[in-house]
Amino acid sequence: xxxxxTPPDTLRSVLASIGVALKARNGADxxxxxxxxxHLLVADPTNGVVEDAHLAILxxxxxxxxLPEVAS
Amino acid sequence: MTAxxxxxxxxxxxxxxAYLKPKTFDLSRKQSMVVFAPNGKGKSSIADALEFxxxxxxxxxxxxxxxxxxxxxxxxxxxxxxxQQRIESCVIATFSRGNVAATGKRPTSGERLRxxxxxxxxxxxxxxxxxxxxxxxxFVEQRTAEQRYEDVARWLELxxxxxxxxxLRELRRKVKxxxxxxxxxxSFEVQLGxxxxxxxxxxxxxxxxxxINNLLAVLDEKLVxxxxxxxxxxxxxxxxxxxxxxxxxxxxxxxxxxxAATALFNAESDESLPAGLILEVExxxxxxxxxxxxxxxxxxxxxxxxxDQVWKNAxxxxxxDQPPIDTCPVxxxxxxxxxxxxxxxxRSHLAGHINELRQYASAKKVRDDAASKFLNQKTQLLNAINxxxxxxxxDDATLIAAAKGYATAVQSWTRDPPERADLTSQLVxxxxxxxxxxxxxxxxxxxxTYTNTQAVVAALLELKFEYDAAARRQAKxxxxxxxxxxxxxxxxxxxxxxxxxxxxxxxxxxxxxYREIQRESAVPIRLHLPxxxxxxxxxxxxxxxxxxxxxxxxxxxxxxxxxxxxVALSLRLAAIKRCNxxxxxxxLDDVVTSYDADHRLALASLLAKEFAGLxxxxxxxxxxxxxxxxxxxxxxxxxxxxxxxxxxxxGPRFADERVSDQMIEDKWAxxxxxxxxxxxxxxxxxxxxxxxxxxxxxxRTVERAYSYERSELASALASFLKARGLTPPPVPGxxxxxxxxxxxxxxxxxxxxxxxxxxxxxxxxxxKVRWSEFVYFRDQFVCSHCGKKRFKRPNVxxxxxxxxxxxxxxxxxxxxxxxxxxxxxxxEASPRSIVG
Numbered sequence: 001x002x003x004x005x006t007p008p009d010t011l012r013s014v015l016a017s018i019g020v021a022l023k024a025r026n027g028a029d030x031x032x033x034x035x036x037x038x039h040l041l042v043a044d045p046t047n048g049v050v051e052d053a054h055l056a057i058l059x060x061x062x063x064x065x066x067l068p069e070v071a072s
Numbered sequence: 073m074t075a076x077x078x079x080x081x082x083x084x085x086x087x088x089x090a091y092l093k094p095k096t097f098d099l100s101r102k103q104s105m106v107v108f109a110p111n112g113k114g115k116s117s118i119a120d121a122l123e124f125x126x127x128x129x130x131x132x133x134x135x136x137x138x139x140x141x142x143x144x145x146x147x148x149x150x151x152x153x154x155x156q157q158r159i160e161s162c163v164i165a166t167f168s169r170g171n172v173a174a175t176g177k178r179p180t181s182g183e184r185l186r187x188x189x190x191x192x193x194x195x196x197x198x199x200x201x202x203x204x205x206x207x208x209x210x211f212v213e214q215r216t217a218e219q220r221y222e223d224v225a226r227w228l229e230l231x232x233x234x235x236x237x238x239x240l241r242e243l244r245r246k247v248k249x250x251x252x253x254x255x256x257x258x259s260f261e262v263q264l265g266x267x268x269x270x271x272x273x274x275x276x277x278x279x280x281x282x283x284i285n286n287l288l289a290v291l292d293e294k295l296v297x298x299x300x301x302x303x304x305x306x307x308x309x310x311x312x313x314x315x316x317x318x319x320x321x322x323x324x325x326x327x328x329x330x331x332a333a334t335a336l337f338n339a340e341s342d343e344s345l346p347a348g349l350i351l352e353v354e355x356x357x358x359x360x361x362x363x364x365x366x367x368x369x370x371x372x373x374x375x376x377x378x379x380d381q382v383w384k385n386a387x388x389x390x391x392x393d394q395p396p397i398d399t400c401p402v403x404x405x406x407x408x409x410x411x412x413x414x415x416x417x418x419r420s421h422l423a424g425h426i427n428e429l430r431q432y433a434s435a436k437k438v439r440d441d442a443a444s445k446f447l448n449q450k451t452q453l454l455n456a457i458n459x460x461x462x463x464x465x466x467d468d469a470t471l472i473a474a475a476k477g478y479a480t481a482v483q484s485w486t487r488d489p490p491e492r493a494d495l496t497s498q499l500v501x502x503x504x505x506x507x508x509x510x511x512x513x514x515x516x517x518x519x520x521t522y523t524n525t526q527a528v529v530a531a532l533l534e535l536k537f538e539y540d541a542a543a544r545r546q547a548k549x550x551x552x553x554x555x556x557x558x559x560x561x562x563x564x565x566x567x568x569x570x571x572x573x574x575x576x577x578x579x580x581x582x583x584x585x586y587r588e589i590q591r592e593s594a595v596p597i598r599l600h601l602p603x604x605x606x607x608x609x610x611x612x613x614x615x616x617x618x619x620x621x622x623x624x625x626x627x628x629x630x631x632x633x634x635x636x637x638x639v640a641l642s643l644r645l646a647a648i649k650r651c652n653x654x655x656x657x658x659x660l661d662d663v664v665t666s667y668d669a670d671h672r673l674a675l676a677s678l679l680a681k682e683f684a685g686l687x688x689x690x691x692x693x694x695x696x697x698x699x700x701x702x703x704x705x706x707x708x709x710x711x712x713x714x715x716x717x718x719x720x721x722x723g724p725r726f727a728d729e730r731v732s733d734q735m736i737e738d739k740w741a742x743x744x745x746x747x748x749x750x751x752x753x754x755x756x757x758x759x760x761x762x763x764x765x766x767x768x769x770x771x772r773t774v775e776r777a778y779s780y781e782r783s784e785l786a787s788a789l790a791s792f793l794k795a796r797g798l799t800p801p802p803v804p805g806x807x808x809x810x811x812x813x814x815x816x817x818x819x820x821x822x823x824x825x826x827x828x829x830x831x832x833x834x835x836x837x838x839x840k841v842r843w844s845e846f847v848y849f850r851d852q853f854v855c856s857h858c859g860k861k862r863f864k865r866p867n868v869x870x871x872x873x874x875x876x877x878x879x880x881x882x883x884x885x886x887x888x889x890x891x892x893x894x895x896x897x898x899x900e901a902s903p904r905s906i907v908g
Contacts, residue, residue, distance in 0.1 A: 011232050018566045022559055029555040036559060040239050043232060050239050054246040061552055065544035 012043040031060055076170040078193045078655040079103055079687055085121045087154030087161030088180060090114030091723040094159070100168075102711040104688040108698035109715030114724035115691040116204075119661040121163040122689070123202050124149060125176070126194045130184030149180035151723070167193050167655075196654030199647040205663040208640040230574060233567045240560045247553045251546065260539050267531045275539050284529055290520040300536045307529060314526035325463075326513065330506035332460040336453070337492075337499045349453040350496065353482070354489045356446040361487065363439035367432075374432035387422045390415055454479055471498045568601075575599045582646035588678040589638045589671060595631075597639055598624065614639070637666040641675075649683065656686040664697045676700035684709075699752060731756060736843060750843050757850055758785040765873040765884075766865030767792045796872050801886055803848050857882035 019037030023030050039045070039053035046052075081100040085091035091114060097105060109115035123132050136143030150161035166175040167189055176187025264272050268283055281300050288295035288306060291313075297306040334340075337348040346352070388394075389401065396415050399406050412418040457479045461472050474495040481490030579599050587594040600613035616639075617623040618630040627636055641663060648658055664672045676697065679688060688710075692698055702712050715724040716735070731753040739746040761767075767788045793800065854861050855875040862876035863884055872883040 014233075014570055015236065018563055021566070022562060025562065028559065029552070032552055032555050033559055036240075036556075036563065040236055040243065041563070045235075045239070050242045050246065053239075053243050054250070057243075057247055057552055057556070058250060058549065061545050061549035064548040065541060 010043070015041040015043060032057065035060065075654070077653065078167045078169050078196055078657070080122075080165060080657060080689075081168045081173060082164075082166040082175075083118070083121065084164040085117060085723075086164070087151045087159040088124075088149065088163055089117035089120050089151065090718060091117055092151040092153055092157065092159060092720075093722045095723060095726075097713075099687075099711075102709055104686075104690075104710045105713065106688075106690045106692070106698060106701045106710060107713045107715065108692055108695055109724065111693045113715045113718045115693065115715055116661050117724075118689065118691050119202055119204065119659050122165070122659055124180070125163045125165050125178050125186075125190050126197070127186070130178065130180075130186065146180060146184065153721075165190070193655050196652060197657075198651035199644070201648055201652055201655070201657045202659040202661065203641065203644050203648075203663055204661040205637075205665045208637055208644070208663065230571050233571050237564050237567055240563060244553075244556060244560055247549070247556055251550050251553050256542055256546075260535065260542070263535055264532075267528060267535060275535075277536075280532060280536065284532060287520070287525045287528060291522055291525055300533060302533055307533070310522060310526050310529060314522040317522045326506050326510050329460070329463045330503055330510065332456065332463055333499050333503045333506070335456050336460060337496045339496075339500045339503070348499075349449065349456050350492055353446070353449045353453050353485075356442070356449045357485065357487070357489055360439070360442040360446045363435070363442040367435040367439040370428075370432040370435040374428040384426070386418070387426065390418050390422065392419075450482055450485065453482055457482075468502070471495075471502060474498055572601060575601065578643070578646055578650060581650060582642045585645050585678060585682065586638055586642040588682070589642065589674045590635055591674065593632075593635065594638075595619075597627070597642070600624070614643075634666045634668070634671055638671070645683070649686065657689075658683065658686055659689045659691075661691050662693055664692060664694050667697075669696060672697045673700050733847070740840065746839055746843070750839060750846070754846060755785070758789065761853055761863075762789055762792075764863040764865075764876070765789070765792055798872070798884070798886060800849065800852055803845055852886055853884075854887075855880060855882055856885050856887040 016037075019033070019041040022028060022036065022041075023033040025033075035053055035056045039049050039056065042049075079099075081103070082096060082098055084094055084096040086094035097118070099105060107115050107118060120132055124130065127133075129137055131137050131146045131149065134143075135145060135148045137146055139145035139147065151159070153159075154161040161180040162177050163180075164175060164177045166173055168174075174189040174192075176189040178184060178187055178190065260275055261273055264275055264280075268280075272279055272283060277300060281297060284297050284300065284307075285295075288297065288310060291310075295306045295309060297304045301307070334345075335349060337350045338345055341347040389397070397407065400410065407413075407415060407418070410418070412421050457475050461475055464472055478490060478492055478495045579597070582599075583594070583597055586597060596617045598615050598617065600615050602613075614627065615624045616627050616630060618625050622630065627639055631639065645658070649656075664675060667675065672694065679690075679701065690701060692701075698712070698714075702710075713726050715726055717725045719725050731749045733753075736746040736749050736753065739749060762785055767785075853863075855863075855877070858875060858877055858880040860875055860877050860880065863873040864876045866872055866874060866883075870883055872885070874881045874883050
C-alpha cells in the first residue's frame with residue numbers, strides 16, 4: 001500500500017535549504033545569515049526566538065566594533 | 073532510499089466509547105475497511121479511537137479534557153460500564169513499516185500518555201487524516217480567511233513558514249529600533265553635562281578638547297592637550313602631577329586639620345562661631361557644680377521628705393471638699409489641741425511641706441541633667457582630640473603630646489577643670505598657621521588642583537572611549553540592519569515561493585477530486601494568498617470561478633450544499649494524498665451526509681480510482697454508500713463490516729458482510745424494511761454462483777463500476793445456462809422467470825421479479841413475497857446428487873459446472889427445489905397472491 005506522491009519537503013529541510021542558500025549568496029553577510037538560520041529558519045523555534053536573534057545581532061555589532069567584553 | 077510507509081495492521085478498542093468488550097480489527101491482510109452502521113451504533117467510535125490514539129492531549133477535539141463549556145471531558149472516552157466490569161479502557165494499535173511492526177496502547181485514564189508508535193506515526197501526518205463529515209462544511213461556510221488559513225497552514229505546515237516571515241518582520245523592527253535608539257545618545261549627553269558642569273550638552277570632540285585645555289590652563293598654561301587620548305603628552309603630564317600632589321597635604325587636608333583644631337579651641341569665636349569643645353566642657357562642668365550646690369540646699373530644706381507619703385495622704389484627708397473632722401484619725405487628738413489648732417492650720421502646714429518636696433525634686437533633676445551633659449561633652453571632647461591627633465603629622469609632636477596629656481586629664485575630670493593653657497596656645501598657633509597656608513593655596517589655584525582636574529579629564533576620557541565604542545557599534549549595527557533587510561527579503565521571497573508552490577500543488581488535485589465528485593457542475597476552485605505587500609499573510613481565500621462575470625467569488629452563495637461539502641472534502645483528500653506519504657492513511661467518518669445517490673456513487677468511484685492505493689478506514693451510516701463502496705472497492709485489500717446493533721453489555725455487534733437469511737428475517741421481526749438487504753443478498757448470491765459456475769462476466773472499468781449490477785450478472789448467468797441447455801424451472805403461480813426479470817430491469821426492488829407490472833401500492837408484504845420467490849429460485853441451484861450448494865467450473869470435456877464436493881463432482885442439473893414453494897406468504901395486503 002503506497003501513496004505514489006513524492007513526499008513533500010519537510011519544513012525542516014526547506015528552512016534549512018533557505019538558510020544554506022542565504023549564506024551562499026554572493027556578498028552575503030554570512031554571520032548574519034547564520035544568526036537567521038540558527039534562530040529563525042528552524043522548524044521548532046523556542047519562545048523568545050526573535051529577542052534571541054536581536055541580541056545575537058547586537059552582540060555581532062559589538063564584536064565588530066571591537067568592544068571589550070566589560071568596559072573598564 | 074525512501075522508507076516504506078506506516079500501515080495500520082491492527083486496531084483494538086477496549087472499554088472505549090461504544091465498545092465495552094475488547095474488539096479487534098485485523099487489518100494485516102485486508103488493510104482497508106468499510107464499516108456500516110445505523111446512527112448511534114458505535115461506528116464513529118472507530119474514528120474516535122484513532123483520533124484519541126494520535127491526539128496530543130489524549131482526548132477528542134469535540135469532548136475536550138475537562139467537563140466544561142458543553143464539553144464532556146475525558147471521562148466520556150471510557151465506556152460507562154468499563155470500570156464496573158473491570159475492563160481496561162484503552163486503544164491499542166499496531167503499525168507496521170516494512171517488516172517491522174510496533175504496537176502501542178493508550179489508556180483513557182491517568183496520564184493518557186501517547187505511545188511512542190503513535191507519536192512516530194503522527195510525525196508522518198502532515199495533514200490530519202481523519203475527516204469527519206460533520207465538520208467539513210464549517211471549513212467553507214463558517215471559517216474566516218484567517219481561520220481557514222490556520223486549517224490549511226496546519227495541514228501543509230504553511231503556518232510555520234509564515235511564522236518565519238512574521239518573526240523576520242519583528243526582528244527587523246527590533247533591530248531598526250536599536251539602530252535609531254536615541255536613549256544611548258541622551259545618556260551620553262547627560263553624563264557629559266555632569267562632568268563639564270553643564271558647559272557641554274552634546275558630544276563634540278573639539279569642544280570637549282577645548283574644555284579640557286581650559287581646565288589645564290588654570291593649573292599650568294603650558295599644559296595643552298592636542299587630542300582626547302590618554303597617551304596625549306599633556307594629559308600624561310597631568311596624570312603625573314596629580315600623583316605627586318596626592319602625596320602632599322592639599323587644600324582640603326589643611327582645611328580639615330584647621331577645622332579639627334578650631335573644633336577644640338577657637339580663639340576667634342564670636343556669636344556665630346562656637347568657642348570650641350574645651351570651653352564648652354568647662355562651662356558644662358561649671359553648670360554641674362552650681363546644680364549640685366542647689367540640690368544640696370534643697371535637699372536640706374526637704375529633710376523630712378521621708379514623710380512624703382504621709383503628707384500626701386493627710387492632704388487628701390483634709391482636702392476642702394472633704395467633711396471637716398474634729399479629731400486626728402491617727403492619735404485621736406482633738407484638732408483644736410494640735411499645734412496647727414484647726415483644720416485650716418493643718419492644710420497650710422501640709423501645703424508648705426509638699427512645696428518643699430517639689431523644689432527639691434526640681435533641683436535634683438537640674439543636677440542630673442547637668443551631670444549628663446558634662447559626661448556627653450567630655451566624650452565629644454575626647455573624640456575631637458583623637459581626631460586632631462590622627463590628622464597631625466610627626467612634625468606636630470609637641471602638639472600631639474599636649475593633646476594626649478590633656479585628654480588623660482579630661483578622662484579623670486570630675487570637678488576642677490584640667491590645665492589647658494599649653495594646649496590651647498598651641499591650637500591657636502596651629503590654627504593661625506593653617507589659615508595662612510589655606511589662604512595662600514586658595515589664592516594660588518582655588519579648587520583647581522591637579523588631582524581634581526585629573527579626575528575630570530579621566531572621566532571625560534572614559535566617556536570618550538564609551539562614546540566612540542557606542543558610535544562604532546551603532547555604525548556596525550546599521551550596516552547589519554541594511555544587510556538584514558536584504559536577507560529578509562530573500563527569505564520572505566523564498567518562503568512565499570514555497571507556500572505558493574505548495575498551494576499550487578494542492579489546487580490541481582483538489583480540483584480534480586472536486587470534478588470527480590461534482591461532475592459537470594464543478595467550477596474551478598482557487599486557493600488565493602494575500603498580495604505580497606499585504607502585511608497579514610496569514611490568510612487564505614478560498615474562491616471559485618463561478619462564471620465569466622463571477623470569477624474569484626466566495627463559494628458560499630454560489631455553490632449548493634453538496635458542492636460546498638465537496639469543496640472541503642476535495643481539499644482535505646487532496647492534501648492528505650499529497651502530503652501524508654509516510655503514512656498513507658485516511659479515515660472517513662460519515663462524509664456523504666450532504667450527497668444524493670449520484671454523488672455517493674461518484675465518491676465511491678473516486679475512492680476506488682484515486683485512493684485505492686491508500687489505507688482507507690471508512691465508517692458510514694449510509695447503507696447505499698456502503699454498498700457502492702463494496703462494489704467499487706472490490707479489491708482484495710478491502711474488508712467490509714456491518715454493525716447490527718449496540719449491545720449494552722458488550723458494544724457494537726458485527727455481522728459478516730454477507731447478508732444471511734436470518735438477518736432478513738430478523739429485520740422483519742423487528743418491523744423494519746429488508747429491501748436493501750434483499751437486494752444485497754441477491755447480488756451476493758448472483759456473484760457467488762457466477763464465480764462458482766465460471767460465468768463469463770465482463771468486468772467494468774472503474775469509472776462505471778457502479779453499473780456493475782444484478783441485470784448484468786443475471787444476463788450472464790442466463791446466457792451461461794442457456795448455452796448448456798439448463799433451464800430453471802418456473803416459480804409456481806407466477807408468469808415470469810427470475811433471470812428474465814432481472815435482465816429486463818423493469819422490476820426493481822419493491823416489486824416481484826416475476827411480474828411485469830408492479831405490485832399494488834402500500835403493499836407491505838411485497839418484500840416477503842419477493843424474498844420467498846428469490847429463495848425458491850435460489851434453492852434450485854443445488855447438487856442433484858448430494859444436495860450441496862457450491863459448484864466449481866466445468867472440467868475439460870464437461871460443459872456443465874460440477875459439484876464442488878470432491879467426493880461428488882456431479883454435473884449440475886436443475887431438479888426439484890429443496891423445499892416446496894410456500895402455498896401462501898403472510899402478506900397482509902398483497903392483492904395478488906403468488907399462489908395463483
